[in-house]
Amino acid sequence: MTSSPKDFSVVIIGGGIGGLTLAIGLHTRRIPVRIFESAPRFAEIGAGIACGPNSQEALKRLGLYEDFLQFADFPSRNLFFQWRLAEAEENTLLSETFCKKYGMASIHRAELLDTFIKRVPEEICGFGKRLKSLHQDDGKKVRMEFEDGTVEEADLVIGCDGIHSRVRGALDPTTAGPSAVAGSEKLVWSGTWAYRGLIPRTTFVSALGPEKGEFYAETAQMMLAKDSHLLTFPIQGGKTVNVVAFKTDRTRWPERTAFPKGESWTQETSQQALLDDFASYSSDLQKMLRCIEKPSKWALHQIVPSLTSYTNGRVIVTGDAAHGGTPHQGAMAGQAIEDALFLSHLLAHPKVHNGNLTKALQVYDQIRVPRANRVLESSLEAGDTYEFRGVGADDPQKLGQHLVERFDHIWDYDLDEENEQMNRWIEENL
Template identity: 40%
Template sequence: MNNKKSTLRVGIVGGGISGVALALDLCRHSHLQIQLFESAPAFGEVGAGVSFGPNAVRAIAGLGLGEAYRHVADHTPEPWEDIWFEWRSGRDASYLGATIAPGVGQSSVHRADFLDALATQLPEGIAKFGKRATQVEQQSDRLNVLFADGTEYPCDLLIGADGIKSALRDHVLEGQGLVPQTPRFSGTCAYRGMVDSLHLREAFRANGIDEHLVDVPQMYLGLDGHILTFPVRKGRIINVVAFTSDRSQPEPTWPAGAPWVREVSQREMLDAFTGWGDAPRTILECIPAPTLWALHDLPELTGYVHGRVALIGDAAHAMLPHQGAGAGQGLEDAYFLARLLGDTRTEIGNLPELLEAYDDLRRPHACRVQRTTVETGELYELRDPVVGANEQLVGEILATRFDWLWNHDLDADLTEARARLGWEPRSQSAIRQE
């Protein structure tokens, strides 16, 4: 009698950081056959600098990608290596406080650099390009993803890692009897630019501004706006993002068909920050050709899974960037699924229970991150309903604001998931919580 266990075929749609990280981990396991599909002709990330909190750095290490990350990551230089951000008034750059991330500080990368470092490790044949998913066919014993080029891929499990405009999200929500959800405009736009650090130092010297503001990640806070800076590419470049929020409409909309990203003039950007102080204005004056990003997110979904199709990353919980947590949540999703799917006890018969555990344990946390990200943006822009424009109190609150997010015990969630699958005993803390 042949008792050999059959190989599980896993399809991953989306070649961003989360999808590639998951594929890299899963393709190391002999009981899994992995295929990654990317709609573009090659890997590529939109955007510039991306920040990772301590929780995300742990997930990266857990996925076996720590060395690749360290090769391209930037960190706050000594003696400020534990500082995530210093908080300052947008009026005069006066110090309001700092958030400390011990052992990590402001850990950031250029998105394209990190994705390239991951993609170069993928074994040949894992990734297929020019594959835009258009439809999913799913029955009890059959799962196919169809592509725009007329091809299809039959698999046992399909992971949607295809971003905020996910092609797979509707299938998951409709399969649960839920209304499809599309990205919503937040009312906030961000001017972005990359500044040569030497150029910024010269500009600061010329204006009598302390160069410490170049060396350490900064966040300048003001009414209906905030500006952040942190180094990327080994400190040679300063990533600048200047946010401005229009609160005139309770439910803001972005013009249909209008691009979410466009080039704008420096004058438009400077006009948006009229009345701000010398330091933030000098930073913006060093960006001759900024781009404007219309920031969208998703409503909190009530389900990430339908049958044997699951959503991860921005496809499931696209969020605003105010906690530097979006990419990190996608990596936590990848780590969670990788640890379960990579276990040799995983088989097609227990995939429903495995995915149910993923949905039950990851979704509430990711939804909380979405929700608090919006609230954090209100705090930055002096619109918190309790704190308002009390800048000193804002600084005090931000000192510990992110502890719950950074200290979340993802391995405890995995222990609970394994217990639900009958792989190990449940912890006493999990039993007490019921």
């Protein structure tokens, strides 16, 4: 915690989970910060998300864990997922994966966001602020122009504006690589559509019958098949079952299929279309999918190639704006939270001030780029692996064993060592 306010100002662009987490981290450390959101209020789209041990540790260090616990669901036995064959009528169990420290918690995005909103003072928030352009000509102040005609200035601008980030376009392609482009122009479709549905537990149990219904309603499952898979886990205190069914177009495999021009990334679809895409699945899984009366489907994109730098002078990106990708390891929200913790520690450090701010940000690149990019790239690979296009592609038992320890590099990340690395770098360079 800093003893006095810093001599630099920060603006955060984007008020999702990553942006709010960072705003809270900076505000509680007395760093002058404002947060601008393009929508008329803070709101999250989507459904359930997962928070592993690494992101739970980060929330503890940000002072947000008690808020998180109000709505988080923890599995019994610290289970992450049971892995099963989707097309076998008995849904053959391959293996189970456990979080060694404490369970992979699940939570509804909107509930997580609502707990954080209460911690952000109203006076530092601006709504209806859609970024139009960024300028940092003199190397000292960053000038932001918004589509409503207003102009703001800050010493540091942090893009938390998601995978479609406009702030990402302010990075330098010569240092950050060809993906340093605003919006979605350079994003690559993974080939996967994700059908999402939230099913009331009572409806879910009724469809499957009491014994199977209760078991699957409270036990996280990943059902695997060639070029598709389906996951389920409970949220909202077990009152709701989050179901996501993934279907991948691999007509150009091992290359990624180009996304159809003019199509929306998020689409309403029919229940019959959903059932047709998973017609080979077991009767129990068909019953689950029939519970989704009005499914939506989401095209999963990724920043490819990964950015080689998240900074350019006094503009930086975090979370999905920096390393947005597929959700196949339940780890992307966690990386945004880790970023928020790192930047809160860095910007609050007594040696960091306006005069050396640009240099200090070099350590963000040095430590967070390799960490977050590894999670990003392994998430895309995980989706392929679940669909028998990776380790154990021809051997379900080998695949099951691989999945037991696949996630340790994410969950066992040492936040203390990361902080020590940052402090050593600051002592040596500032």
